[in-house]
Amino acid sequence: MEQYSRFNELHRDFIYQDYMKNYPIKPEVAADLVKRFTYHAPKPDQPERYELLRNKALELATLIVELSPSSREQSVALTLLDQVIMETNAAIARNE
Numbered sequence: 001m002e003q004y005s006r007f008n009e010l011h012r013d014f015i016y017q018d019y020m021k022n023y024p025i026k027p028e029v030a031a032d033l034v035k036r037f038t039y040h041a042p043k044p045d046q047p048e049r050y051e052l053l054r055n056k057a058l059e060l061a062t063l064i065v066e067l068s069p070s071s072r073e074q075s076v077a078l079t080l081l082d083q084v085i086m087e088t089n090a091a092i093a094r095n096e
Contacts, residue, residue: 006034040093050089057085 025033042050061081068074 006038035094042093043096046092046096049092053085053088057081 061078064074064077064081068077
C-alpha cells in the first residue's frame with residue numbers, strides 16, 4: 001500500500017517528545033491520514049472545476065445575503081456553504 005509507506009516515512013520523521021503512543025495505527029487508517037493531510041497537486045481539469053464550484057457558491061451566498069436578514073442563522077448558512085465548497089474541492093483533490 002503506497003500511502004501506508006508514505007505514512008511510515010512521515011511518521012518516522014516525527015519527533016516523539018513527551019508523547020505516548022497508546023494505540024497502534026492500522027494500515028487503512030494510516031492511508032486515510034496521508035490522503036487527508038498531504039498536498040494533492042491539481043490535475044489538469046481540476047482548477048476549472050474548483051472555479052466553477054466557487055462561482056456557483058458565490059451566487060448562492062449573494063442570494064442568501066440579499067434575501068435574508070443579517071443574523072446568526074445567515075452567518076451559519078454562509079459558513080456551511082463555505083464548508084460545502086471546501087469539502088467538495090477536497091473530494092475532487094483527494095479522490096481523483
